Amino acid sequence: MKPKQIKIQDVTLRDGNQALRKPWTLEEKIEVFDLLTELRVDGIEVGFPSSNETEFIASKTLARRAPVGIPIAGLSRANETEIAKTWEAIQYANKPRMHIVYPVSDFSIRHVLKISESEVVQKIKKAVSFARSIVGKDVEIQFSGEHFGDAIENFAFTKEAFLAAIEAGANIINLPNTVERYRPMVFVNMVKEMKDFIGDRAKVSVHTHNDLGMATATSVECAYVGAEQIEVALNGLGERAGNTNLYETVIALHQNGENLGINFERIYPTAKRIAEMTGIPIGEKTPIIGEDIFSHRSGIHQDGVAKTIKQSKGAYRTFSPEFVGRKDAETISFTNQSGHRAIQFLLEKRGIVVPGEEIHRLFEIAKTISSNENNREITEAELVDLARGFALSP
Structure with a gap:
């Protein structure tokens, strides 16, 4: 049909x-x-x-x-x-x-x-x-x-x-x-x-x-x-x-x-320009073009993302950012909803390798900070500082 x-x-x-x-x-x-x-x-x-x-x-x-x-x-x-x-x-x-x-x-x-x-x-x-x-x-x-x-x-x-x-x-x-x-x-x-x-x-x-x-x-x-x-x-x-x-x-x-x-690569730049021309903002959760659609904060999701981030089909991604002309990438960030894998992934991006037993200690500290400060996100830079404070080896 x-x-x-x-x-x-x-x-x-x-x-x-x-x-x-x-x-x-x-x-x-x-x-x-x-x-x-x-x-x-x-x-x-x-x-x-x-x-x-x-x-x-x-x-x-x-x-x-x-x-x-x-x-x-x-x-x-x-x-x-x-x-x-x-x-x-x-x-x-x-x-x-x-x-x-x-x-x-x-x-x-x-x-x-x-x-x-x-x-x-x-x-x-x-x-x-x-x-x-x-x-x-x-x-x-x-x-x-x-x-x-x-x-x-x-x-x-x-x-x-x-x-x-x-x-x-x-x-x-x-x-x-x-x-x-x-x-x-x-x-x-x-x-x-x-x-x-x-x-x-x-x-x-x-x-x-x-x-x-x-x-x-x-x-x-x-x-x-x-x-x-x-x-x-x-x-x-x-x-x-x-x-x-x-x-x-x-x-x-x-x-x-x-x-x-x-021409799929023209989607994102077109969307951004139309938003500018109309004064109608793009919601951060808007499919395809929203700022947040390649962000992952749940611990279970982050584990799947870390394991498939370089593959054409992502565990929690429909298409790649570049396919629609975006210059951003999948991101993993740490909140009190995140898991150990998030910390490991973010530190490894910076070339910091943390032993398994230390990851757990770092996870508990980061999660406590997030929970005590109104469940805020812990930045990658903060995690790096915490890791160095524990004298973890790069």
Whole structure:
């Protein structure tokens, strides 16, 4: 069921940017665009061109800047004037992609649109047909059914709506979990059923939000039920709790044997730069890019780490720091949760060999100091000083 190739479509410049307290300037958008091309994502959504003149100019500028063969998408609502404006901006890309969005869930139709399901279908047909008439036969059209993940009550209708989009000219069907409300497999099963229904008539894409903290897991699993494209964002940026995180998604797929074109070594420097540009700090426990993810303080973990630290697969490490462009390394530090192996490892790094019976004495002293001083960490330098105080041989 898994597609032969999984495409990574980035939406940072649209979905990520629109959620920022201070949206990026044109110069900043150009920098983010260049970071994305260096990462070698498969496609980039550059903005919402019809929303305002600033977005239009930025989208047009980035479309002109796009490398050959990279799909450059612009988002539009199902409105002919907006679709035409979007095309005016993105047509300059080597491979432009029109992206049209319209709600499909029962809740949105009844409480937001306040129209009938038949009117929704007609609106979709009209919008996609118009888009096809102006972009020509070779340009990709992606249709997103907004709130697809919330369409459990009217799932049969969503099939009708997406089929209408395909018949009108859409060749990518995007299934958004616009607001994450349910466990991942609920959405994954919806994607599977839709993929089975669509078959080869269009490519299937997913776009998930992280309201419950499961966007990445949901998106990754969708690839194994037929989704051919995953929409992601740098640093997990996006509305509310953000979008599917690019770094977590591509590493998870890589770890499961998928062959992606991503330049993995650009992940960490890109993440750091995006944090600087947004003013949104990276949490120390953030997967892939957090400061603390290669640190080990538990005694049991430290023993495994010390024994496998030079191996490609670590006892408590998913990937090596250098794989994602980090310059740090696995670290072992001593707290009152640490074991004898931590002290031995840290001293041996400094060329200090401590007899086994002395390690135990040193361990007890270091642990007592840590416990008596509010369980603080004992630094490597302090351990070296303690060892020398015992006149242990280098």
